[in-house]
Amino acid sequence: xxxxxxxxxxxxxxxxxxxxxxxxxxxxxxxxxxxxxxxxxxxxxxxxxxxxxxxxxxxxxxxxxxxxxxxxxxxxxxxx
Amino acid sequence: xxxxxxxxxxxxxxxxxxxxxxxxxxxxxxxxxxxxxxxxxxxxxxxxxxxxxxxxxxxxxxxxxxxxxxxxxxxxxxxx
Numbered sequence: 001x002x003x004x005x006x007x008x009x010x011x012x013x014x015x016x017x018x019x020x021x022x023x024x025x026x027x028x029x030x031x032x033x034x035x036x037x038x039x040x041x042x043x044x045x046x047x048x049x050x051x052x053x054x055x056x057x058x059x060x061x062x063x064x065x066x067x068x069x070x071x072x073x074x075x076x077x078x079x080x
Numbered sequence: 081x082x083x084x085x086x087x088x089x090x091x092x093x094x095x096x097x098x099x100x101x102x103x104x105x106x107x108x109x110x111x112x113x114x115x116x117x118x119x120x121x122x123x124x125x126x127x128x129x130x131x132x133x134x135x136x137x138x139x140x141x142x143x144x145x146x147x148x149x150x151x152x153x154x155x156x157x158x159x160x
Contacts, residue, residue, distance in 0.1 A: 001115065007122055022123065022146070029145055031138065035081065035126035042087055042122045043102065046115035058111065065109055066102070 002047045002055045003080040008068045009040035043067055052079045082127045082135045083160040088148045089120035123147055132159045 010016050019038040026034045045062070047055050059077045068075040090096050099118040106114045125142075127135050139157045148155040 009122065009124065019123075025146055026142060029142075031142060033128035033138075035128060036124075037126075038124045040122040040124065042089065042120040043099075044089065044116075044118045044120065046117075048113035048115060058113075062106060062109075062111060066105055 002049060002052060004045050004047065004055060004059055005078045005080055006043040006045060006059055006063060006067055007040060007076045007078070008043070008063070008073050009075075010038060011072055011074055014072045040073075041067075055079060082129060082132060084125050084127065084135060084139055085158045085160055086123040086125060086139055086143060086147055087120060087156045087158070088123070088143070088153050089155075090118060091152055091154055094152045120153075121147075135159060 016038050019036070022039065023034060023037045026037070045059065047058065049055050049058070056077055056079060063075040063077065064070060090099075096118050099116070102117045102119065103114060106117070125139065127138065129135050129138070136157055136159065143155040143157065144150060
């Protein structure tokens with residue numbers, strides 16, 4: 001059993017209205033010195049395989065096919 | 081300037097319908113051996129301070145007040 005974490009973030013240059021809203025909200029709450037905020041997604045996936053190389057291959061395929069929109073998003077696969 | 085990553089995930093035992101939907105979709109796409117999938121959020125925050133201890137304190141306060149719903153979510157702060 002392998003646990004992995006997949007992080008999907010917007011590519012640089014892609015507008016992130018949700019991040020902008022959070023920046024504004026943090027300012028309203030009195031947090032000073034906040035620069036950019038960008039929001040992404042994280043997936044915690046458990047796989048039945050015990051081979052971490054195979055798991056990485058499988059998770060990369062999952063990102064390409066479902067978890068990330070590779071036109072506007074980057075992804076990172078991390079075996080825990 | 082400090083860059084940090086805040087990861088917000090659902091606590092164990094909290095139902096995650098989005099994660100369940102992803103599990104189902106991965107199965108439909110032919111991925112076998114997928115156990116549990118849980119979805120969370122990740123925030124990339126840049127702060128103007130250069131003191132990483134102060135940044136951690138500030139980010140923890142942001143999580144408590146805005147970024148995480150501490151009733152159902154855990155958060156982790158990571159200085160990059």
